[in-house]
Amino acid sequence: MKLAEFQRTIKNSRIPVVVEFWAPWCAPCRLMNPALKEVSGQFEGRVKLVKINADESQELLRTLKIMSIPTMLGYRGGELVMRKVGGQSGPALSKWFKALEEGKPAPGGLRPFDRYLRGGTALILAAVGLSFGPSVWLLVLAGVVLFSAIYDRCPIYKALAPRIKALFNRQSPDIIK
Numbered sequence: 001m002k003l004a005e006f007q008r009t010i011k012n013s014r015i016p017v018v019v020e021f022w023a024p025w026c027a028p029c030r031l032m033n034p035a036l037k038e039v040s041g042q043f044e045g046r047v048k049l050v051k052i053n054a055d056e057s058q059e060l061l062r063t064l065k066i067m068s069i070p071t072m073l074g075y076r077g078g079e080l081v082m083r084k085v086g087g088q089s090g091p092a093l094s095k096w097f098k099a100l101e102e103g104k105p106a107p108g109g110l111r112p113f114d115r116y117l118r119g120g121t122a123l124i125l126a127a128v129g130l131s132f133g134p135s136v137w138l139l140v141l142a143g144v145v146l147f148s149a150i151y152d153r154c155p156i157y158k159a160l161a162p163r164i165k166a167l168f169n170r171q172s173p174d175i176i177k
Helices: 003-012 027-042 058-064 090-102 112-131 136-153 155-169
Strands: 017-022 048-053 071-076 079-085
Touching: 003 017, 003 058, 017 027, 017 090, 027 090, 071 090, 079 090, 112 136, 136 155
Parallel strands: 017 048
Antiparallel strands: 017 071, 071 079
């Protein structure tokens, strides 16, 4: 797809648009495709899905700064309001489409301002921690604050978080009856 055609598609749509950049050789794209088809069918007439083959649209990828695939972009009123990189599950896609339809922020992600604020705070804590000692506690705190700025993009966190949540959600057996 050429840039001019892409811009027309986005601007002329009366409903929100989800644009997915994919490639035939991309395993996460292939895994996500059945769920994406199902969810887009559920939102038919309310959210439009546009699939763009990344291999055939290199100029568009450079212009939109798409660095990896799959990447999904969400547009409302011709404006980019959401961006998600990586394969997504069916429930995550459904939440994403619903948030776009309702004009809400993307679920599960931080706003760029919040990311920068947390990252800046972590840098300040690290600088103070290094200048006074070094203070291990301030450096550890800086690491925790920095991780809070990027946790939702960390593949290790994404893999471990559901398992850890499942452990804490289990009912503990009654010891005293």
